Amino acid sequence: MSADAAAAHISGILDDAARWCTELGERLRAAHDGTPALSTEDLSALWQPIFDRLDAEPAVLAGTGVILADDVLTDRAHWLEWWQHRPADTPRFLQVDHDPDSVGFYDYAAAPWFTAPRDTGAGVVVGPYVDFAGTDEYLVTLAVPVRSGDRFLGVAAADLRTGEFERALLARVGPLRPPTALINGANRVVASNTPLRLPGTLVTAGPLAADPGREMRAAAPLGGLPWRVVREPG
Known part of the structure; x- marks a missing residue:
């Protein structure tokens, strides 16, 4: 086995995650375009596809969802529809502080996995980093921009466990x-x-x-x- 084989396998993992994020982004765009006033309740249409994907990739995916740009939703100015998953467990919704006046405010609009897709129109992979806000695991985050016409809706993203990349290396080299x-x-x-x-x-x-x-x-x-x-x- 070789480094080339490891690279091919890892490319497959990343390509798979990118396809999923693109699909999830298309679902968000469809929800947005299908109603004159998108709300958090409408995002429940994403739940089952998200749960199915997390169940299908328990070793790779630590979490996935969509992160909304300001004022895309009618009932919340700031929102993550984000679900985390540990192997052999059920998906868990990530609760964060959405109050900009709070010391614990989760300012995702400043995160590189949000700003880069927004500003460049291209997907990005950020990491590795320790996810202290959620899983305490080493992760990389893959995110793609979601737009409806000229309007930036946010990003669709996935957190990938770096342990799966390490297993790919060890199995092949x-x-x-x-x-x-x-x-x-x-x-x-x-x-x-x-x-x-x-x-x-x-x-x-x-x-x-x-x-x-x-x-x-x-x-x-x-x-x-x-x-x-x-x-x-x-």
């Missing part, structure tokens, strides 16, 4: 040797088969950086994203 890692567009480790490359660290950090001749090099790019699987030269 084995543990420890050769040291191999999945690197995001910011040159941070998403997953690896070695403790020398912990999730969230830069590829220039750690013992290997002391010897430029042993820096890790690209083995296989991931189509559609500035991610790559890299391997230390042997």
